[in-house]
Amino acid sequence: MAHTVAEHGKRISRIVFIGLLLDILSFTIILPLLPRSLEAYKEREGADASTLLGTLLAHIAHLRAYVQAHSPSSRFLQQGARADLVLLGGLLGSLYSLLQCVIAPVIGRAADRFGRRRTLMYCMAGNIVWTVIWVFAGSFESFLLARVIAGLSEGNVQLSNTIIADVTDPTTRSHGMALVGIAFAVGFTLGPSIGAFFARMPIESKGTRNVFAFAPFAAAAVFSLALLLAESLYLFVKLPETMHFRRSLADSNVTADSGTEDTETAQPLAEPIYAADTQTTTENNRTLRRLNILHFAYLFFFSGMEYTLTFLTHDKFDFSNAQQGALLGFIGVTSTVLQGGWVRRIKGQSAHGDKGLVARGMACCAIGLACVAHCAQGVQGAQPAWTLWGGALGFAVASATVVNCLNSMVSLATADKETGRRLGDFRAAGQIGRALGPVFACSVYWLLGPSTCYSVGAAAVAAISVAFVTLVPARPAVSGAKKNS
8 A cells, every 4th residue: 555655646746747847837938038028018008108008107207206306316226217117027026926825825725625636727727818818918908917817827836735745745745845846946947048039039019009919029928828738738637636645545445455454554644744743733833824924034035036136137237038048047957956966865854854955045045145236236238247146056046945845844744634725825925925025126126226135135034044943943853753653
């Protein structure tokens, strides 16, 4: 029975990994294109006060004029209308994450009630709809509608974590969760480069606001749609329901043995590993609350700084789409190597494995943000200093460790019947941070300039890492938990 559970779990984990990889590739294609997409929409309709984009840019321009009239403004803000796209981009990023924050608990509870597979297929349908709208987003309003539907549909990462929690036990949970991190790393390696490649295929419409016209960089949107269709078909054919994974296999084993179950190999539903050792249920819940709060605080600063990175390189160093793709690709490649080697070897090996990786990732993130702050002091239009790549390395280490290991800690602290809800609440806390972070970061960037923005981020993430080490206990060793069970 144990062998059967492990083999089925590995097979399902591989299916989840392939599906999630396709999803992340599709999701990341737009990242290097966003600054120039906003520029394209601004050229089409930014001067027309009757459009939504024209109205938004007019309000931002009035705010900029007010700030400049009443207080000393940064050199960045003195660029005028060019600077306004950074704040607009931050508002778009925050809108997406705010919608994710609203929908994540709903998806988690739907997964617990209706099943992981059915909920995932509904999410895939929403993903396909928003990408079709993106292809034909000839106006900013259509593009905004696409991003709203995207924010309400993207549940793949959350559900992938839930499915892997279903099919792994405490001894293999960390390694299973690492697959999600590897899918992220590979997706962020290839997706931006793919987006930059297809951006060179000019099938978009020029000088029109027709809602059925092609969007800027529509070729990239078409390829993103093709990836989502392939993912949907693959998951529909290959992915089984996993909500009662262990119970179903146990029942099959009982039937095969003519009503007798092998008590040596049958495995009960997993219990929370925090509570299984010395912590009471109350203490366990307190730990989960602290993880949610720290997840929010970390992503508030990390996502904001990460979101402004492509705007920094576009504004400060005039990076092309290909250069943006190369920078994001470097982060992805490095994160992939770390995930496949260092992280997977350490995760789950000791009581301090996940916690140690989170702490190191946060520390590297703080150092990376300090490097970017130093780089942002360079001359406008000059070649970026080596510290930009040092900052990218810090982002890569953080991407390979922090959220991935926090997910593992939460799933190990949760009973199977609550996995979807707990992971949904955890993701919602992070999405609140992702919703507010880009607005905060872009506002600081807009008002005080990029160097101050990244300096604030570095100090904040350093403080969060200290709080994490101080407030969150390391989970008990897996072997100890098993002995006590």
